[in-house]
Amino acid sequence: GQNIDQPTEMTATEGAIVQINCTYQTSGFNGLFWYQQHAGEAPTFLSYNVLDGLEEKGRFSSFLSRSKGYSYLLLKELQMKDSASYLCAGPTSGTYKYIFGTGTRLKVLA
């Protein structure tokens, strides 16, 4: 199957670090994307991992282990504006449609 699982909700404090995990059970994904989505708005691209390892981009880093079907998004120096849903998505091989995870709603508290 092509299931992607994430925690439903997380809460963290402004200035802290938070790690959002994503596990998947599929053989048909071509890497893994992370998107941020504010309520009622379009998902916006954060990162893409096609190979194993860590990709760092400013305050955001993403890690992928293909053999373990595991990825995480690391957000550092949290800001109030980081309160949003974070979606991991696997582009399927061939047509590249996204299978989205359940999404993690992150609340950043002052």
Place this chain on the structure above:
Amino acid sequence: AAGVIQSPRHLIKEKRETATLKCYPIPRHDTVYWYQQGPGQDPQFLISFYEKMQSDKGSIPDRFSAQQFSDYHSELNMSSLELGDSALYFCASSLMATSTEQFFGPGTRLTVL
């Protein structure tokens, strides 16, 4: 930089009516994807087109149809609307040859009364 354009942004329809949603991909992008996102849910893939041909089909009801035109814009036609069709409908585009990254439009919020 040009982004994906969707119209209308908001649409209110009655049950059993029809609706047409339009999507204009980023210039030179050859692939269009449609997603449906219900309240509090993750986006669900509906259908995609590559070079004006349907490339994949997801959980799209038979009441819905879509096509991609010669100028690469796409339309999602929805008939016999049901209350459960109320959702955000996102269109995304990509350039298949160079990247799997999809760029999402702002979405059309459809409300069926």
